[in-house]
Amino acid sequence: MKKFLLPLFALTVLACNDDDNVNNQDINYSKLPQEFPFSTLTTLNGINVINGGFGSGATAHPTQKGEFYAITDRGPNVAYSNGIKILVPNFTPTIMHFKINADGNIEVIKYIKLKNPSGQPITGLPNPVGMGSTGEIAYAADGSVLGTDNYGLDSESIVAAADGTFWVSDEYGPHIVHYSADGIELERISPYGVNTGTRKLPAVFAKRRPNRGMEGMCMTPDGKMLVGTMQSTMYVPTKALATNTTLTRIVTFDLVSGQTKQYLYKQDGGASDSVCDITPISNTEFLVIERDGKFGSEGGLKKVYRINLSGASDVSGSDFTAVDGMKINNKTLEQSTWDEINAAGLKPVTKTLAVDLVSKIGYEHDKFEGIVYLGNNKLAVFNDDDFGVADDGNGNPKTKILPKTGKQDKGTMYIVDIQ
Template sequence: MTSKIWLASLVSVGVLSGCTTNSATTSTTGFVDSFPSEGSELPYSVLRNDLIDGKTNRPFEIRNGGFGSAMVANPNQANQFYALTDRGPNANYNGGYGKGKSFPVASYTPRIGLFEVDAGGKVTMVKSILLKRPNGSLISGLPNTSALGGTGETPYHADGSPVLMDDSKPHDKTTNPIKLDDYGLDGEGLVALKDGTFWVSDEYGPHIVHFDSNGVEIGRINAFKDDSRNVYHLPAVFAHRRANRGMEGLAITPDETTLVGIMQSTLQNPDKAAQKSDLTRIVTVNLTTGKTEQYLYRQENNENSNSDISALTTNKFLVIERDGAFLLGGPGGDSKAKPNAQKHVYRIDLTTGTPLSSISLSDSVKRDDSHGLMIEGLTLEQFAMKNGWDALSDRGVKPVNKALVVDMVKATSYPHDKMEGLWVIDDHHLGVLNDDDFATWSTKGKLEQKLLDNTTVDSNKLYIIKADLMGN
């Protein structure tokens, strides 16, 4: 396949360039040492301000914003980083066409922002890169069809009407159906290469999509064998992602040969009963050969979220693990304050975990085409839930070791519910970014302003933490 040959040659260029986390051309001295301890807000514009807040009954702002789903260093300039939006402002909604999402800006195009930090800690936007199909047309954030991982989410406008192929005409299943988009992305993971291209992982397929420097798709990886767009494939088990909890983090090894993705939460493997657990999966994809490998990660609590991953070395990575709580209560007010909110960054080492391909098969250990490695007829998710991690270890399957690097609540009194971006600046400085959800929230399907406490509107904020990232 021509695209595979092209991709392999591109990777070779990246390897020859010798990319490492410290290879950027501008010194970090001058912005990390003087960065404000309380963090620095990212700029935003207003997408719309005509909707009525479901709690206050007053107009509120939907902001753009939203640059918090992932974060990565600009490998060519040390005081710059890229940040990713997800599918756009949205909220759970149950309308006349089934359960789904309200998209108050249904035409929103997911995008990558390039930001710069000056010597005083101020963050400015350098440019915004809109994501596009291979033909150059803009993608949307609308859900995929079921053949490519869609979970039946119906997209609605803010007024409760369905998003249609032609909104000027009545709904008709045949001639004017509900609008879905097989190029639509709910982006959550981001990699920036030295050649200016990007890889984005998402929560829909999950898909991992390669974009050129202008945001045009040039390659794709997912678990769907019949998708002709694919350069390589993920193991089929990843198609069992939990709705809205797909491949939340994406990194690349310093030599730019291997993508490393982490799922947000436990897979629905084989069904929803398995998803409320503490087992998540890490997958590596060699960009030269397409070979994949899987490892397990053990969360501190069931249904936590692994929200980003960033490379330190070929085998060592930083991983976000968080809950969904607000330190100060968020939209729920003071009564919902959670002083023990978990917003942690861990260091992991893949060499300490068991590569799942190394497990020998037997009468009780088999590999299923759809559900992956199975023990006694149970998926790994089921086996760990039923028998515990010690029993899994007795079978030779161990998760990666992890060590706490930063507790953001203790370090910064971190007020946000979501912590989704990591920027490895150097061996002793880490950037952390929250997702502000475009400053929107919803209660029982009604949109409202997203607050951190009784008065403070959530916004994207960069924090820079001094820590021993390498563990030396």
């Protein structure tokens, strides 16, 4: 595999504390801004689609300091009709392994394409009905209808385990998928229990909002538990009745027993805003992204909160298979007001602001989607550049432009201090 050397794009370094963390010692994070090595993936109607997209999720290497993994989503796409246009239908969601070398430059080590259990590359096409679909229809760039993929993934977050394998969560399903070091699917955990393995997520998670699945996931430092964040309020019991648009859920998955717990998270924004990636500080304390869809220079919301599961109520209820989950006075949690939830004695996770990226560093991107805690109160930040394209409003791609600089949006990594 050919290696690429380049300085770190848009890296901001602030003051350092005295905490110890192997991912933050003796690493030179001070290089001047430089773009990641993205060539053109394809050209559609004169629009260059770059082979970017890395930044939907990110994680540190579990043992090698200064090494990271970043993952793409399902591939370049734009909204169209009652679904989406998949601009490159054979695109395979991919992991990029890279490091910050002794000179402070980013060195891409390798790319890992995700594969089905037979070792064949998967696509980002939706799953069939009953296997993770909530009605998404995929179209080609010319508007023709595409098929589905039993093992398709709209990957959004990644965890690198100590044994060299990966855990990936997505916006279909939602699924939590275990991949080998070479990207071959080993187990798929979802509300459906399909394909590989029998372990499941609670049935209520099948009512996730389309394109708003498990946007974030991490592993606790003890290696015992996965912690996933749903992007937005789920449609429980239905879209029309899920009126508490600031309520979303966190789910934990015990890797040994397969047992799950659920916690409530109260967003500051509303239905159009997102809870994205999550990264651990301890086994109970985490950092979580909240963002909207605006660019930073246009007044966008790009914040990170410290949250703590200690003291929060497990809202799993007594029936793992209940499609509407726990209820209060015969109403689902998504139907209930926060006053009703509080009156029932249910406590959401606690949260405090860790950093506002717009006010702190003038963060420009719209899709702030990946974070990795480095220790020393330092946070690595990644953006999803959407492969350099945006929706022109008519179901066609246009170049995704950063309004402040006038340049095409490309994958960027920052280092920032947090409170």
